Structures are given as C-alpha cells and as structure tokens.
Amino acid sequence: MRVEIRTTPQDKARWQALAESRGVSLSDLVRALLDGQRPRRPRREAPSVDPALLRELARLGNNLNQLARAANRQEPVPAAALLVRLIAIDRELAALRRAYTRADPEAEDAASPGAAELGSSPGEPGPC
Structure with a gap:
C-alpha cells in the first residue's frame, strides 16, 4: 500500500x-x-578478516593485558623488562602493518611512535 x-x-x-x-x-x-x-x-555485514592476523592481534592483546594486570596489582615489574616487552610488541605491530598494507617502510616507522620515541631503530635492541 x-x-x-x-x-x-x-x-x-x-x-x-x-x-x-x-x-x-x-x-x-x-x-x-x-x-x-x-x-x-x-545491520552491516562484518568485514572478512584474515584469521592469522586476528590470532596475532589477539596474542599481542594478551601480552598487553598481562602487563596491565601486573601494573594494576602494583606488582614490581623491572623497568627494563617492561620496556623490552613493549618494544617487542611495538615491533610486532609494525611488522603486521607492513605485512597487511602497501605503505613504504619510512611511513611505517613514522606511524610507529614507540620505536621513534625510544630512540631505537627497527633492527637494533631498545635502550635497557
């Protein structure tokens, strides 16, 4: 009608x-x-996501949750160990960005503030 x-x-x-x-x-x-x-x-359809990417992001999220849990419980975490874990997470995220985008490597380094602020380049260990 x-x-x-x-x-x-x-x-x-x-x-x-x-x-x-x-x-x-x-x-x-x-x-x-x-x-x-x-x-x-x-309702919008959920976008298709690469299962390997989803697993990797979940793993990195778990690492961050462990760090946050320790901080919230006020557990003593050596600063150097914390920094090493955060730099490792930052590098893994940068590698994922490079793997799933076609941006040039210089743009990726600029998009990854953690490594730049800590004064480390992608191939060398961070300050400890």
Whole structure:
C-alpha cells in the first residue's frame, strides 16, 4: 500500500537528511516514528578478516593485558623488562602493518611512535 503526504521541499530535505544520518530510508524513518519506535539501522555485514592476523592481534592483546594486570596489582615489574616487552610488541605491530598494507617502510616507522620515541631503530635492541 502506498501513502502520500504533502510537504514543503525544505521539510522533505530535512527529513531525508535525518533518515540518512540514521542510516535508514525515509520510509523506514516515517514508519518507525509513526509506530512510536526508534528507527533501526540496517545491520552491516562484518568485514572478512584474515584469521592469522586476528590470532596475532589477539596474542599481542594478551601480552598487553598481562602487563596491565601486573601494573594494576602494583606488582614490581623491572623497568627494563617492561620496556623490552613493549618494544617487542611495538615491533610486532609494525611488522603486521607492513605485512597487511602497501605503505613504504619510512611511513611505517613514522606511524610507529614507540620505536621513534625510544630512540631505537627497527633492527637494533631498545635502550635497557
């Protein structure tokens, strides 16, 4: 069934913009509002992710969680050991970025603030 209403071009443009900002069609917006509901955004499909990349990121996340847990429990962690682990994580993330993007290596080093701030280059150990 089709329902038509009369409105000004300005109101229609405003309603259309509202619908677009919520990720729904104008028809869906009007139906939801008339039914006293909030318009629902259409579900997006999850992007496909390389399982190996996902596993590697999960492993790095686990390493960071272990460091955070130790810090939150106020366990004594030698600064040098902490720094070595953080530099290793930073390098692994940089390697993942290089493996999954086609950016040049100089751009990657600039995108990895940890190594630059600590004064280490990718091939040499960090300060300990």
